Amino acid sequence: MGEFDLIAKYFDRPVRRSPLGIGDDCALLQPAPGMQLAVTSDMLVEGRHFLSTVDPRWLGHKSLAVNLSDPGAAGARPLAFTLSLALPSADAAWLAGFSEGLLALADAHGCELVGGDTTRGPLCINITAFGEVPAGRALLRSGARAGDDLWVSGTLGDARLALEAFRGRISLPQAIFDAARVRMEQPQPRVALGQALVGVATSAIDISDGLLGDLAHILQRSGVGASVNAACAPQLLAATAAGLQLDEAVVRELVLAGGDDYELAFTAPASQRAAVEAAGAQAGTRVTRIGAIDAGPGLRVLDAGGRALAQDFAGFDHFR
Incomplete structure (x- = not known):
């Protein structure tokens, strides 16, 4: 041929x-x-x-x-x-x-x-x-403002979980592996949600290299910082909702730095919380508030008590 x-x-x-x-x-x-x-x-x-x-x-x-x-x-x-x-x-x-x-x-x-x-x-x-x-209404990385809420769509970390299973670093029940593999090999682009967020969100980015790594691009372009609530991690990993028991640090690593999720991370004023929820419902996509944008620079990952975590969450980099 x-x-x-x-x-x-x-x-x-x-x-x-x-x-x-x-x-x-x-x-x-x-x-x-x-x-x-x-x-x-x-x-x-x-x-x-x-x-x-x-x-x-x-x-x-x-x-x-x-x-x-x-x-x-x-x-x-x-x-x-x-x-x-x-x-x-x-x-x-x-x-x-x-x-x-x-x-x-x-x-x-x-x-x-x-x-x-x-x-x-x-x-x-x-x-x-x-x-x-x-024209002039695209969601950019540069629009986040201090006081905005920080949101993510869908679930995070399951694609990385499947990759770790392929690498032989973790053993998974077949049903959980199959579901995680779908997330890794058949991601669903959040096109409808992005359109529904126009005029509601102040900034957005798709999560390809890990939540915190990609969020850093928003912070850099917007000249702001952020606080992320790590206590949200277990509810964002679909495998834990399906009953998989994992060490807390592993769950945080998968969710916050896993990559290959192709969900959206976005910011919106606190006054727009109802509108964000409505956009998620319109798009048929779950949205979760996971933190806030700060005036001071830097990215802080906090535990349930508001204390900074020492765990390092490096996003994916092809040349690292």
């Missing part, structure tokens, strides 16, 4: 948002009047971002999910994406599964594939996603 046969068989489909489809040198996108384009790009490399044993359908899903998570954090509505693939070989079974998972999630979010590239090489997937958001 040649390169263009591969594209035609697995990725060519009707496109509405770019009149050129995927068969020209570039895609043409026009945001609606009064809207801005939100553009992001993420790369997934075998052995770094995913295991070689992952189901290709799940990998197709995750490849797009992690790219929709960023415009989701900005409050943008997905429009289109491009896909660049480096493949060791044109494996028909792998391509069928990968494209099925990828395009199913694309259809679920009304997001069209409008171009890209393929080449031979070690397995690597790069997607650039485009969304639109009302």
Whole structure:
């Protein structure tokens, strides 16, 4: 199977948002009047971002999910994406599964594939996603203000829990492992919640490298500090709610520094608590208040008694 046969068989489909489809040198996108384009790009490399044993359908899903998570954090509505693939070989079974998972999630979010590239090489997937958001109303990392509440969506730490099980560092009951593996390999981008938070939240970021590591980006861009209540950790790890017993320090590490969650961390004025809860209900996504934004710099992790924890919570860094 040649390169263009591969594209035609697995990725060519009707496109509405770019009149050129995927068969020209570039895609043409026009945001609606009064809207801005939100553009992001993420790369997934075998052995770094995913295991070689992952189901290709799940990998197709995750490849797009992690790219929709960023415009989701900005409050943008997905429009289109491009896909660049480096493949060791044109494996028909792998391509069928990968494209099925990828395009199913694309259809679920009304997001069209409008171009890209393929080449031979070690397995690597790069997607650039485009969304639109009302001009001047995107949720940014720079809007947090002292006195804001700090919130997170969904649950945290289960993807890291699955990774630790794969590494053989922890043993899990099968049902809990299966649920954690879904969180690791089929994350759900919080696109609907991001849109519902426009005009309510003051800042937002998607959690890819660990809650505290990603929260630090908000604090740096906003020029503020934060206090995080570590006592929230057990209720944020789905596995503990399912009955898994883990050391308290391990739970905190998974939740606060685990990574690969693709949930949202966001801030909002205390006066907007009811509106935040309503946004979560509208999006069908749980939201939990876990702390507050402080005027003084620094990130403080506090126990139930308000005392600072000495435990180090290092977020993921590709080059650390």
